[in-house]
Amino acid sequence: MANSFELEGTVRHLFDLQTFNSGFTKREFVVEIEDGKYPQMVKFECVKDKTSILDDVSVGDRVQVTFDIRGNEYKDRFYVNLVAWKLGKSAGGDDAPAPGSSMDASFDNEPDQSDDIPF
Numbered sequence: 001m002a003n004s005f006e007l008e009g010t011v012r013h014l015f016d017l018q019t020f021n022s023g024f025t026k027r028e029f030v031v032e033i034e035d036g037k038y039p040q041m042v043k044f045e046c047v048k049d050k051t052s053i054l055d056d057v058s059v060g061d062r063v064q065v066t067f068d069i070r071g072n073e074y075k076d077r078f079y080v081n082l083v084a085w086k087l088g089k090s091a092g093g094d095d096a097p098a099p100g101s102s103m104d105a106s107f108d109n110e111p112d113q114s115d116d117i118p119f
Helices: 048-054 103-108
Strands: 004-014 025-033 040-047 062-074 077-089
Touching: 004 040, 025 048, 040 048, 048 077
Parallel strands: 040 077
Antiparallel strands: 004 025, 004 062, 025 040, 062 077
Protein backbone atom coordinates (compact mmCIF):
# COMPACT_ATOMS: atom_id res chain seq x y z
CA MET A 1 0.00 0.00 0.00
CA ALA A 2 1.37 3.42 -0.98
CA ASN A 3 2.02 6.13 1.57
CA SER A 4 0.52 9.56 1.01
CA PHE A 5 2.38 12.81 1.50
CA GLU A 6 1.32 16.44 1.95
CA LEU A 7 2.95 19.70 0.93
CA GLU A 8 1.79 23.28 1.19
CA GLY A 9 2.74 25.99 -1.26
CA THR A 10 1.62 28.49 -3.87
CA VAL A 11 0.29 27.44 -7.28
CA ARG A 12 2.64 28.90 -9.91
CA HIS A 13 1.43 27.20 -13.10
CA LEU A 14 -1.63 25.28 -14.29
CA PHE A 15 -1.20 23.23 -17.45
CA ASP A 16 -4.02 22.38 -19.84
CA LEU A 17 -5.85 19.08 -19.62
CA GLN A 18 -4.20 16.40 -21.74
CA THR A 19 -6.26 13.61 -23.31
CA PHE A 20 -4.48 10.68 -24.92
CA ASN A 21 -5.66 8.33 -27.69
CA SER A 22 -6.34 5.65 -25.08
CA GLY A 23 -8.82 7.98 -23.34
CA PHE A 24 -6.45 8.56 -20.40
CA THR A 25 -6.49 12.15 -19.12
CA LYS A 26 -4.10 14.08 -16.93
CA ARG A 27 -3.46 17.66 -15.88
CA GLU A 28 -0.25 18.97 -14.38
CA PHE A 29 0.39 21.92 -12.09
CA VAL A 30 3.39 23.47 -10.34
CA VAL A 31 3.50 24.48 -6.69
CA GLU A 32 6.24 26.66 -5.22
CA ILE A 33 7.43 25.28 -1.89
CA GLU A 34 9.34 27.60 0.44
CA ASP A 35 12.53 25.78 1.39
CA GLY A 36 14.88 28.26 3.00
CA LYS A 37 17.02 30.27 0.61
CA TYR A 38 16.01 28.30 -2.49
CA PRO A 39 12.27 27.92 -3.14
CA GLN A 40 11.41 24.68 -4.92
CA MET A 41 9.10 24.40 -7.95
CA VAL A 42 7.40 21.01 -7.67
CA LYS A 43 5.33 19.59 -10.54
CA PHE A 44 2.34 17.41 -9.68
CA GLU A 45 -0.13 15.63 -11.91
CA CYS A 46 -3.77 14.71 -11.50
CA VAL A 47 -5.07 11.75 -13.48
CA LYS A 48 -8.45 10.54 -14.72
CA ASP A 49 -11.36 11.86 -12.62
CA LYS A 50 -9.01 13.67 -10.20
CA THR A 51 -8.23 16.31 -12.86
CA SER A 52 -11.40 18.06 -11.67
CA ILE A 53 -9.76 19.01 -8.33
CA LEU A 54 -8.00 21.79 -10.25
CA ASP A 55 -11.23 23.34 -11.57
CA ASP A 56 -11.50 25.93 -8.77
CA VAL A 57 -7.77 26.63 -8.40
CA SER A 58 -5.96 29.66 -9.81
CA VAL A 59 -2.33 30.68 -10.11
CA GLY A 60 -1.37 32.38 -6.85
CA ASP A 61 -3.61 30.27 -4.60
CA ARG A 62 -2.05 28.77 -1.47
CA VAL A 63 -2.84 25.08 -1.48
CA GLN A 64 -2.33 21.94 0.57
CA VAL A 65 -1.58 19.05 -1.84
CA THR A 66 -2.06 15.42 -0.83
CA PHE A 67 -0.23 13.10 -3.20
CA ASP A 68 1.30 9.69 -3.80
CA ILE A 69 4.71 8.98 -5.27
CA ARG A 70 4.60 6.68 -8.30
CA GLY A 71 7.60 5.26 -10.10
CA ASN A 72 8.04 3.16 -13.20
CA GLU A 73 10.66 1.93 -15.65
CA TYR A 74 10.44 2.14 -19.43
CA LYS A 75 13.27 1.06 -21.74
CA ASP A 76 15.88 1.16 -18.96
CA ARG A 77 14.83 4.68 -17.90
CA PHE A 78 13.21 5.37 -14.55
CA TYR A 79 10.47 7.91 -13.93
CA VAL A 80 8.91 9.36 -10.78
CA ASN A 81 5.52 11.09 -10.73
CA LEU A 82 3.87 12.97 -7.90
CA VAL A 83 0.20 12.10 -8.31
CA ALA A 84 -2.09 14.54 -6.50
CA TRP A 85 -5.45 13.22 -5.41
CA LYS A 86 -6.60 15.87 -2.92
CA LEU A 87 -6.20 19.62 -3.00
CA GLY A 88 -7.35 22.16 -0.44
CA LYS A 89 -6.92 25.90 -0.41
CA SER A 90 -4.83 27.19 2.49
CA ALA A 91 -4.92 30.48 4.31
CA GLY A 92 -2.47 32.97 2.83
CA GLY A 93 -2.09 35.75 0.36
CA ASP A 94 -2.08 35.82 -3.40
CA ASP A 95 1.55 36.52 -4.23
CA ALA A 96 1.44 35.38 -7.85
CA PRO A 97 3.00 37.35 -10.67
CA ALA A 98 0.73 39.97 -12.21
CA PRO A 99 -1.59 38.77 -15.00
CA GLY A 100 0.14 38.81 -18.36
CA SER A 101 3.59 38.37 -16.88
CA SER A 102 5.43 35.10 -16.82
CA MET A 103 7.44 33.72 -13.96
CA ASP A 104 10.44 33.37 -16.26
CA ALA A 105 10.42 37.12 -16.86
CA SER A 106 10.85 37.79 -13.15
CA PHE A 107 14.18 35.96 -13.19
CA ASP A 108 15.54 38.15 -16.02
CA ASN A 109 15.97 41.11 -13.66
CA GLU A 110 17.77 39.22 -10.92
CA PRO A 111 21.57 39.41 -10.63
CA ASP A 112 23.56 36.36 -11.66
CA GLN A 113 23.84 34.16 -8.59
CA SER A 114 25.41 31.15 -10.27
CA ASP A 115 28.04 30.90 -7.52
CA ASP A 116 25.21 30.64 -4.98
CA ILE A 117 23.40 27.66 -6.54
CA PRO A 118 23.57 24.56 -4.30
CA PHE A 119 23.88 22.05 -7.15
